[in-house]
Amino acid sequence: MLALFFMRRRCQSTLRIVCLCLVAAFPRFGQAQAxxxxxxxxxxxxxxxxxxxxxxxxxxxxxxxxxxxxxxxxxxxxxxxxxxxxxxxxxxxxxxxxxxxxxxxxxxxxxxxxxxxxxxxxxxxxxxxxxxxxxxxxxxxxxxxxxxxxxxQELAASWRFVETAHYRFHLQAPEHLGSVEEFTAAHERAYERSNRFFQAPLPRKIDYYVWDERALATKMLGQNLGFTVPELLTTHALKGQTKGHETAHVLTFYGLQPSPQTRLINEGIAVCFDQTTRDRMELARQATGGTVDVWQMWEKPQTYSDDQLYPVGGALLEYLLAHSPEADVKQLLREQTPELGRKLFSKQIADFEKELSTPGPGLVAVSGSFQKNTPSPAEAAAPVKLDAALVNATVERQNAADKFYKILVLLNGVPIPAAQMQKINPQQIRDVKVLKTKAEITPYTDVELNGIILITAAG
Incomplete structure (x- = not known):
């Protein structure tokens, strides 16, 4: 009986020690988790x-x-x-x-x-x-x-390799780029123009992969073409993309070291510095109908499509650079938060939204919003030179082995994808014209096409 008493006392003592240890340990465990x-x-x-x-x-x-x-x-x-x-x-x-x-x-x-x-x-x-x-x-x-x-990278070992001052180009089908020398020189000019603003010191040259087969690239890379991984100084692009868009991501990364990044501003930088002469405000109007809440788009980008975010971001950055001190804009590009935006640019962004709501030449005001202005058949058929980026955003490949683009559709002079063409009400179509020869296509774009369809339809 006495032995049992001492055994119970020893067990109770051991249990007390264990409990004390657990009590001491648990607060630290909680702190570690915190x-x-x-x-x-x-x-x-x-x-x-x-x-x-x-x-x-x-x-x-x-x-x-x-x-x-x-x-x-x-x-x-x-x-x-x-x-x-x-x-x-x-x-x-x-x-x-x-x-x-x-x-x-x-x-x-x-x-x-x-x-x-x-x-x-x-x-x-x-x-x-x-x-x-x-x-x-x-x-x-x-x-x-x-x-x-x-x-x-392994596949590209068999591609043509061209090294310039700031790039290591890997070209899948150089014969489809026109003059390779002019292609690479144009990228160098775009780099120099953009870097006057960013002043980015790169640790090495940019590996710039130019694909000709979209389907193969998507399958191999696991994502759509037209992306850059700045920390790896690597870009994967489709021929015909703007010369400055992807490089702007690299120059921003090393020149301004943005942290944190937000999608509206980060993609807006690339559109603003894509080195094209496009009317970015007009593109933003067409993408949004002229009505946009910049703060909502900034804070909740997931509720907007890239077709809206990209042009609005590009037009916004272009507007801020034209109406604000460059030092303030660079500060925003380093810290891309809406809070800093409100602190530095509340008035400018309000003015931007107001200007965006003013109809441009391609839009007319209808019931409080914008609609595309429907030109006459003669106006719709008038050649308007389209840059490669705009063409690439709408055309599709026929198959992985195809070396040429498919058909470009212009609805009232505006490029549209095939999916949108299928939604056109046949009763609204006023005129259709098909262009097949190189002489007919060249006035519209320098991108290789199998043909262009000009559609005039009522709005």
Whole structure:
């Protein structure tokens, strides 16, 4: 009986010690979770320096926790400090307590670091491992796209290679670009004009891939053509794209180091600096009908299509540059938040919205909104030279092996995609004209086409 008493006392004492240890440990566990959550918020909002500072302090004080080193490594990667990022990403990848998603993101960003440092074998190994692990949908998609870029790099080894002062061009079908010398020189001129504003020091030349087969590119890269990964100094474009759009993303990234970025402003920069002579305000009017809430578009870009965001963003940036100090605009491009926009440009943006609501030459006011002005058959048939970017936005390929564009449709002088053509009410069509020969097509565009259909319809 006495032995049982002492055994019970010992068990109670042990239990008390265990409980005291748990009480002491749980607050720290909660604090650790709070730190990781705060790191996630800082990283997601683009406050990279703050994320690095908090993460390094936490690691010095308490050692590794699930995700701390990962966030520090990802922040260093996004700041293009790739050598600094690698030890942190390696630590979070190999730490015993790291969850599968933390390990996957760590290895994916390690792959990006190796890619940027041009250690393509290690980059390939990292991305392949992440794809095979399939830890989460997002990280798998991220690694898949990066892996596609490496595959494209291997494919492009057989393409024509041309190196200029600021580019390494990889041309799938140089014979379809007209003069290769003029093509590359035009990009160099666009680079020089844009960089007078950005003053960006690039660590190396831009790898600029010019595809001729859209379907093959989309399948290999896992995304549509016309994108740039600035930290990897890599662009994948379709022939005929504007000379300055994608390069503007690179120059913004290295010249102004924007953080955070917002879609309206970030894409607006590229449209504003695409080095075309298009009437951007008129394009924005046509995309929106002349009515737009800039703040709503800025804060909730997911509720708008790219067909609206891009032209409005480009027209807005062009307007701000014309009506505001350049230093203020550059400050906005560095910190692309609506809050800063309200602080610096409330009046200018109100004036922009007012000007946007004024009908341009291609629109007429109807019941409080804008509609396209319907010209006469003679006016609709009058040649208006369309730049390649506008053509590429509407035409489609026939198939992966096709070397020429399909048919361009002009509805009352405005390019439309095939899907929109199918929605035209036949009863509203007033005139149709088909252009087939090169002599007929050239007055409208320099892009190679199988034909142009001119449609005149009532509004």
């Amino acid at each position: 730190v990781v959550e705060e790191l996630g918020k800082l990283y997601a909002s683009g406050q990279l320096a703050a994320a690095i500072s908090l993460g390094e302090k936490e690691l010095r004080t308490h050692g590794e926790q699930n995700g701390v080193s990962m966030f520090v490594g990802r922040a260093y990667t996004d700041k293009q400090q790739f050598q600094a990022a690698i030890p942190y990403l390696t630590r979070s990848l190999t730490a015993a307590g790291s969850s599968p998603d933390v390990q996957a993101w760590s290895e994916a960003y390690l792959g990006t670091c190796y890619y940027a440092l041009q250690d393509y074998a290690k980059a390939n190994q990292a991305f392949e491992h992440v794809v095979a692990a399939a830890a989460t949908k997002n990280v798998t998609a991220y690694a898949t796209r990066r892996l596609g870029m490496l595959r494209a």
